[in-house]
Amino acid sequence: MTTTTQQSKPAPADNAQAHLAAFDTFEKGGARRFPAWVNELRRAGISRFTALGFPTRRLEDWKYTNVAPISQLPFKPAVNPMPVALSAADLARFAFAGLDGSRLVFVNGHFVPGLSAISKLSVGVKLGSLAAAMSSDGDIVKQHLGRYASATDHAFRALNVAFFADGAFIYVPKGVVVEEPIHLLFVAVAGEDGTAAHPRNLIVAEAGSRLKVVESYVSVGSAAGFTNAVTEIAVGEGANVEHCKFQDESLGAFHVATIQSSLARNSRFTSHSISVGAQIARHDINAVMTGEGVECVLNGLYVASGSQLVDHHMVVDHAQPRCASHEFFHGILGGKSRGVFNGKIFVRPGAQQTDAKQTNRNLLLTDDATVDTKPQLEIFADDVKCMHGATVGRLDEDAIFYLRSRGIPHNAARRMLTQAFASNILARIGIEPVRKQLDEFLQSHLDAEIRAVEG
Amino acid sequence: MALLEIRNLNAGIAGKHILKGINLSINAGEVHAIMGPNGSGKSTLSQVLAGRKTFNVISGEVTYNGKNLLELEPEERAHEGIFLAFQYPVEIPGVNNTYFLKAAYNEIRKHRGEPELDAMDFLALVKEKMKLLHLEQDLLNRPLNEGFSGGEKKRNEIFQMAVLDPKLAILDETDSGLDIDALRDVADGVNKLRRPDNAALVITHYQRLLNYVVPDFVHVLLNGCIVKSGGKELALELEEKGYDWLACQPCL
Ligand SMILES: Nc1ncnc2c1ncn2[C@@H]1O[C@H](COP(=O)(O)OP(=O)(O)OP(=O)(O)O)[C@@H](O)[C@H]1O
Ligand SMILES: [Mg+2]
Numbered sequence: 001m002t003t004t005t006q007q008s009k010p011a012p013a014d015n016a017q018a019h020l021a022a023f024d025t026f027e028k029g030g031a032r033r034f035p036a037w038v039n040e041l042r043r044a045g046i047s048r049f050t051a052l053g054f055p056t057r058r059l060e061d062w063k064y065t066n067v068a069p070i071s072q073l074p075f076k077p078a079v080n081p082m083p084v085a086l087s088a089a090d091l092a093r094f095a096f097a098g099l100d101g102s103r104l105v106f107v108n109g110h111f112v113p114g115l116s117a118i119s120k121l122s123v124g125v126k127l128g129s130l131a132a133a134m135s136s137d138g139d140i141v142k143q144h145l146g147r148y149a150s151a152t153d154h155a156f157r158a159l160n161v162a163f164f165a166d167g168a169f170i171y172v173p174k175g176v177v178v179e180e181p182i183h184l185l186f187v188a189v190a191g192e193d194g195t196a197a198h199p200r201n202l203i204v205a206e207a208g209s210r211l212k213v214v215e216s217y218v219s220v221g222s223a224a225g226f227t228n229a230v231t232e233i234a235v236g237e238g239a240n241v242e243h244c245k246f247q248d249e250s251l252g253a254f255h256v257a258t259i260q261s262s263l264a265r266n267s268r269f270t271s272h273s274i275s276v277g278a279q280i281a282r283h284d285i286n287a288v289m290t291g292e293g294v295e296c297v298l299n300g301l302y303v304a305s306g307s308q309l310v311d312h313h314m315v316v317d318h319a320q321p322r323c324a325s326h327e328f329f330h331g332i333l334g335g336k337s338r339g340v341f342n343g344k345i346f347v348r349p350g351a352q353q354t355d356a357k358q359t360n361r362n363l364l365l366t367d368d369a370t371v372d373t374k375p376q377l378e379i380f381a382d383d384v385k386c387m388h389g390a391t392v393g394r395l396d397e398d399a400i401f402y403l404r405s406r407g408i409p410h411n412a413a414r415r416m417l418t419q420a421f422a423s424n425i426l427a428r429i430g431i432e433p434v435r436k437q438l439d440e441f442l443q444s445h446l447d448a449e450i451r452a453v454e455g
Numbered sequence: 456m457a458l459l460e461i462r463n464l465n466a467g468i469a470g471k472h473i474l475k476g477i478n479l480s481i482n483a484g485e486v487h488a489i490m491g492p493n494g495s496g497k498s499t500l501s502q503v504l505a506g507r508k509t510f511n512v513i514s515g516e517v518t519y520n521g522k523n524l525l526e527l528e529p530e531e532r533a534h535e536g537i538f539l540a541f542q543y544p545v546e547i548p549g550v551n552n553t554y555f556l557k558a559a560y561n562e563i564r565k566h567r568g569e570p571e572l573d574a575m576d577f578l579a580l581v582k583e584k585m586k587l588l589h590l591e592q593d594l595l596n597r598p599l600n601e602g603f604s605g606g607e608k609k610r611n612e613i614f615q616m617a618v619l620d621p622k623l624a625i626l627d628e629t630d631s632g633l634d635i636d637a638l639r640d641v642a643d644g645v646n647k648l649r650r651p652d653n654a655a656l657v658i659t660h661y662q663r664l665l666n667y668v669v670p671d672f673v674h675v676l677l678n679g680c681i682v683k684s685g686g687k688e689l690a691l692e693l694e695e696k697g698y699d700w701l702a703c704q705p706c707l
Contacts, residue, residue: 397509402545405505406559406615407533407566416558420549420598 016053018075020046023162030080030165035134041146045161052155064340064372065282065311070254073224074194077163078108086187086220088115094185094218095246095437101180102127107187109197109229110166119180124173127182130202133169140171144204148232149260154284156256160230164200167229172209174236181212181244181431188217188249190225199229203243207236207264212431213243217257219250219277229257235267237291242270242430246438249277251306258284265291265320272429273300274438275310276445286315289323289351300329301425303442304337304369305449311340316356318347321381324355330425331362332418333369334449341373343388349380358388363395363421365453415450419443456521458483458654459504459623464515466503472513473499475679481623484651488665488690489658491676492698497658498542500676501627504656505539506532519623533559534566536622536653540612540629547599552611553581555599556618563619584617587647589640605632613644624648624655630664642667662694675701 023046031039054071055062084107091097105115111129118127133141151158168184186199205211235241249255255278263269275281287296302310316325331339341360362371375388395417403413422442429435457480464477473496481487491497503510506529517524561571588610600608609629616624630638645655645668657668673689674681682701
């Protein structure tokens, strides 16, 4: 394991003040279109954010991720929808463009009906903009929004609560199966540095329902935009939800996001987090088992190069007995990039027969790439099976030689092995067309990565 | 001119001198066997010939097909027709056996200026060679060597050889750990490859293989030197007497 220690610098002057001012403007203006109860949440959010301030590296959860580049950005929250200069054709180059099923497109966090397509849905399924649902389905939204992703100790989630304007709302009633994956496409259009989108997604799958969701984040332009997203997923009793997130924002962008799931009895939740873009990407993926017999699988693949930093923080909370959780994360790090992996597993008192497994494997393509990986097990029950392992290594030279000895050129051999390492995670994606597209995407992405290392 | 000409080859690893002046000449159409005790340098020789850079060549020359072999990258050697069946084939999880072999095959064709084979034609070729080696279809769809039994790995090496159709095949103890049927299949594979225009270097501990793949020459490698060369009857003599009687021989 490689550990980087850096001198902690004095906290830089961030512009939290600017955030406060921006909130004031928002509250007196655009926010008035939202229901009063939402704006109440916002006020709690901004005061929480003000109290917390941006996290510093003195906080355990931010030890390896310095967010100064984000806190020092000018803050230009995209709280009001702007005219969109994008056409459907502009979106064709992004991943999953050809996916069957419904697609909701959001530009800087705002739903754009003109670019979206909602296919025929089963009776009772609701799919659309969260902003609209706050009025049309106020009861459901109110029952769930902000109930799972806590803003108490997380400044970015607090900031999201204060500034979110829209996002996706998916509701699947009891026993309903949604066959085709629903694609949520978030396009960041950063006209200038500091343009900030705060998407907020709410996914509710009632008891016995089935749902597949793909959430992808991309950019247009290379300005230093900021995406600060929160997705809450409530998985009902015996429901089955597969969620795949793909983050491919521009290398100038900053991406901070939480995926918080709440898993009821006998439910099954599978999450995939594929992160390749952004200058700094921080993913918090948290799951709480609220009933027995839950099966929760969190997979992840991060690929970084240049001076990118990609950070995954996971909290799996075994609050109930007889649940299984498996985390499989692979990292591929080139250039001077840095990876951070922190997997916390709580086994609460009484959560007997917990089966928790966590693996994090990292492949360093260069000498300058580093990774900090740390499992954190907090176990308060005695009849549990917990396993964790982390590795940091280079490509296997014996394997490279074997391939070369058969006629496969050096770079192709390295690419083949790197791709194999990535495929180990991608193969776990159950949404076949998504897996296929990501596989193809990764193939060319890794090709470029390998060539860069050679140079 | 010989297909492979090794002159006074000295090589080692990490400051350890392993090959101490090897001389060996292999003509097209010939099969040579190398025998010798554990640790005598047989695998080192085969790896040096295949281009493994962890072994460093201290001095000497190797000419292959008129080219300075030592200057070529491992993949270039493969393109030129050299194939090494590894003593310990590497397990490569996540790389599909057939996908890998097709990539290798097409690289070699590309080098020869031949058009790449499409999936259908390649499959036909693979089917034909599979039959020859009695290889289970299942092994082709699995990750390369991952979880293969010892014998399956060896069969897979010879299967690859059969598909890639090399000019010079180097078999490093391919017969070790094989049951009788597998041994016969492997020998068949090698014999099918025997043509006037190519050659094989077969490293083995057992005379048994040489009943099936009858060598033109047998060499004894001892402590990094070829201390004796002879015809196929030398293998029988070694089987009977062991290596002790050769221990004091100087390098040839
Ligand atoms: N990577 C290495 N590092 C150090 N020594 C090595 C390495 N590889 C080989 N050697 C040494 O070189 C010598 C020759 O090894 P080699 O594998 O060539 O023997 P061999 O004749 O193939 O033996 P065997 O019959 O057991 O396969 C041995 O003493 C071995 O320990
Ligand atoms: Mg050997």
